[in-house]
Amino acid sequence: MQSDIADFLSFEIKKEMADRYFGFRKLIEEDKAGLEKEIYYHNRTVGQRIVNDLNRLYIMLQNKELIGQFLQITGLEESVYFDPYILSSKTIRDRVFKGVKTWGLTATGRFKHLFMQSYEQLVIDVNEYRIKYTELVDDQETIEKEIEIFYRQNDLGTIMEFLRSLDAVNTSGPMQGALDTGFSESLEKKMRIYPPAKVSTEIPSIPPLIPLPQIKKKLKKLAEEAFPLHKGGFNLP
Numbered sequence: 010m011q012s013d014i015a016d017f018l019s020f021e022i023k024k025e026m027a028d029r030y031f032g033f034r035k036l037i038e039e040d041k042a043g044l045e046k047e048i049y050y051h052n053r054t055v056g057q058r059i060v061n062d063l064n065r066l067y068i069m070l071q072n073k074e075l076i077g078q079f080l081q082i083t084g085l086e087e088s089v090y091f092d093p094y095i096l097s098s099k100t101i102r103d104r105v106f107k108g109v110k111t112w113g114l115t116a117t118g119r120f121k122h123l124f125m126q127s128y129e130q131l132v133i134d135v136n137e138y139r140i141k142y143t144e145l146v147d148d149q150e151t152i153e154k155e156i157e158i159f160y161r162q163n164d165l166g167t168i169m170e171f172l173r174s175l176d177a178v179n180t181s182g183p184m185q186g187a188l189d190t191g192f193s194e195s196l197e198k199k200m201r202i203y204p205p206a207k208v209s210t211e212i213p214s215i216p217p218l219i220p221l222p223q224i225k226k227k228l229k230k231l232a233e234e235a236f237p238l239h240k241g242g243f244n245l246p
């Protein structure tokens with residue numbers, strides 16, 4: 010009778026600890042999954058718009074030296090999302106310029122206007138990207154802090170030792186001795202809560218761009234140098 014009571018109490022204590030631990034773990038895993046979805050969605054929407062903006066500008070500049078100057082002037086410094094292939098790809102060109110409209114009295118004027126217009130859109134998209142990027146990093150750090158606090162309050166090693174001590178008292182039943190075998194290591198691994206994905210490793214951080222009014226003359230000069238590189242003129246699809 011006394012053994013039955015001890016077994017029952019042992020079971021109830023284990024169940025309560027497991028419910029609490031795995032309940033929290035489930036919430037954390039849901040938060041982590043939500044963060045990963047947000048990162049993916051952000052990269053596929055605003056991130057993709059930035060790719061298109063930059064590809065449009067890279068194609069208009071054509072020359073790698075001019076592209077390098079453009080990156081330095083605007084504050085990007087690095088060749089973000091740049092692949093030399095895009096300069097000669099008709100498929101990419103048609104896609105990024107599809108539906109784009111421009112105006113002006115001369116071909117050169119239309120080209121320069123489109124270049125400035127494309128940079129303005131890039132600035133808008135980068136600002137939006139950076140705001141959401143910061144929010145995602147905040148979410149990541151919040152999840153990390155929650156895990157840290159929970160482990161301070163619920164040390165996994167102590168919990169496993171306590172479960173082993175309860176298991177040692179339990180002298181009957183199918184779980185008797187289970188925590189002294191490989192099952193213990195498997196359970197501990199399943200109970201461990203791993204940190205969320207690092208935003209910085211999943212998607213690139215992009216520095217703030219210099220506003221168009223501050224560099225308009227320099228960008229205009231780049232556009233003027235780039236226009237003659239388009240033999241037969243620059244025509245939209």
